[in-house]
Amino acid sequence: MSQKRENVHNFLNHLRKDFAYRTFVFSGLSFCATVLFAGYNLFLGIAYGAAWNICICVYFVCLALLRAYVIVSEHRAFAVKDGEGEKRRARAFFVQSVSLFAVDLALVAPISLMVMQDRTVEYSAIPAITIAAYTTYRIVLSARNFFKARSQGNAGVKMLRNINLMDALVSVLSLQYTLVMTFGDGVDGEMLPLCAVTSFAVWAFLVGFSVRIVWVALRELRAVRRA
Numbered sequence: 001m002s003q004k005r006e007n008v009h010n011f012l013n014h015l016r017k018d019f020a021y022r023t024f025v026f027s028g029l030s031f032c033a034t035v036l037f038a039g040y041n042l043f044l045g046i047a048y049g050a051a052w053n054i055c056i057c058v059y060f061v062c063l064a065l066l067r068a069y070v071i072v073s074e075h076r077a078f079a080v081k082d083g084e085g086e087k088r089r090a091r092a093f094f095v096q097s098v099s100l101f102a103v104d105l106a107l108v109a110p111i112s113l114m115v116m117q118d119r120t121v122e123y124s125a126i127p128a129i130t131i132a133a134y135t136t137y138r139i140v141l142s143a144r145n146f147f148k149a150r151s152q153g154n155a156g157v158k159m160l161r162n163i164n165l166m167d168a169l170v171s172v173l174s175l176q177y178t179l180v181m182t183f184g185d186g187v188d189g190e191m192l193p194l195c196a197v198t199s200f201a202v203w204a205f206l207v208g209f210s211v212r213i214v215w216v217a218l219r220e221l222r223a224v225r226r227a
Helices: 002-017 019-048 051-078 084-105 108-115 125-150 155-183 191-226
Strands: none
Touching (some): 019 155, 051 108, 051 155, 084 191
């Protein structure tokens, strides 16, 4: 019993003092939250016949899989010694960056559906409240970790920070669309064109941000290979 208490104490102490370790531990919870949110969007897509929600479901599933890949890659790199771990991190970071860029390109589908939408999706207030709660959670988490992670040298921590930012911004898009359909005038109202414009602006930012991440990852990979 005392050994278990000591293990728990060591775990909590490590969790409190090591930001990188804490980031990876809580990323497991973030993975579960993203999967649940993706599943909820799938349910909404089926229940309301909304292709938007199905596309967003696919996007969040891709984000969840990418987050899981980052965690697994860090675990494998941590187990390798003599500098090989940094090489693995650099290679994995580059692959993850390219994957994140590809995932952001996939947002073209839901944004196009929004612009070409020809019917109103009559959501109840419950989806709006649920998506608002998830969006708030994501924004708070992303804002809290974004600047802290900038001082970290661990590539996995940086990638998780980037994924959290993407998650939060796309959650805002999802909330915006749901609110327009729930409390606005739908496809016949003035808010939908504005919603489409802001969605495209956010998408353009995400793509530009992803391109920068790919460039940074490529630079770090070259530096590790030269070393």
